[in-house]
Amino acid sequence: MPKITYEGKQFDCEEDQTVLDCLARHGVTYPSSCQNGICQTCLMHATEGTVPAVAQKGLKETLKLQNYFLACTCKPTEDLVVSEPGTGVTQRVVAQVVGKKPLNHDIMRFQLAPDDEFEFRSGQFLHLKRDDGLVRSYSIASLPDSDTPIEIHVRRMDNGEMTTWLHDTLKVGDAVEIQGPVGECFYVPGNPEQNILLIGTGSGLGPLWGIVRDALKQGHTGRIHLFHGNYDINGLYLMDELKQLARDNPNFLYTPCVDSHAPEGVEEGRVDAVVSRTYSDLKDWKVFICGHANMVDNMKRKTFLAGASLQNIYADSFVDSSKEAA
């Protein structure tokens, strides 16, 4: 009889019983609605054990790869450790700060070398924990290659306790704890000809910089078009690197945008307007959107109305407190 571990408690799951039924029978109420594997209310994350394929039907590719499943259709065949989505921390390691460099006036790049293996996919985020327990989340801009350090882009926030500490106090040679990874905003191989649209504002470029290079490294042949927008030119960064990447890869296009006073080579207009006037039909495109929450919500809607399927829209909102910057 498989055992289900949830919130530190272990339950026996009887034959032919679903995870949802098993939890309910033991007095644990987990959110659910249709109970037929359709509405996805009862989404769970298996941090240990393998779930039957049927329990992953209808989920996004990136969720399947991370062992997410629906509790109402999952009849386990082996022991599982399960948790609510986004809460299952699978890895905790200490990492040394090996690089700290300003990318523009308010965004700092940190390079972290984990003491132990830390598996992730470019574009996912990690939780960074300070000694006193303060935790914030930052998206990963580097490639999952054990020779290169993990890279995060941190924008200084007004009154942001963690970002102020990171910018002003943390230095090369210090150690921090990192946990994770979390998030479904990453490249999935298997459809190399699909066109990919990436839209970012501010330090939302961090995860997109990782996703673009990951897609190119994995041999993506379809168009990959990145739009990075900011209020003014000072907020853009990695421009030289991105232009070089575009020269080296004919299928990669880079469009920097600023709201006003655009210099030569930069589009003028808010990034949502620039994207909309560039692409009116996004049927069959894959879309990644990272940055300010309002922009993300707006672009999710716009790209969906322009024909992108919801299954193909991946987004990461940077909310002020729990995810301070990138």
Add this chain to the structure above:
Amino acid sequence: MSDSLYDKIGGEAAVDAAVDIFYRKVLADDRISKYFEGIDMETQAAKQKAFLTMAFGGPNSYTGMDMREGHAHLVKNGLNDSHFDAVMENLGATLSELNVPAELIAEAAAIAESTRNDVLGK
């Protein structure tokens, strides 16, 4: 046995095809789009998938109570028969676009119609 409405419409594949089309129509419909502002799109799409599955006669655990509770805050904000009619119209148009025969559309519409009082808290 493959003569249920759900099977005739095309089962899960039909629901998958319908959900994007239906949701896009709803969001683009000025009569009702305001009720969808500020709502997480994935969560909403999943609910619509459950709704469409039910309307297509597929597996569901529909309870009028869920529909009442889920829409009560919208009813307070003026949700009424005209909005329900708009959703019904979008449902019909979605199925037509997917070339579902008229008699099956009528069957699905009748199921969806049966939720009207629960949705509107009557």
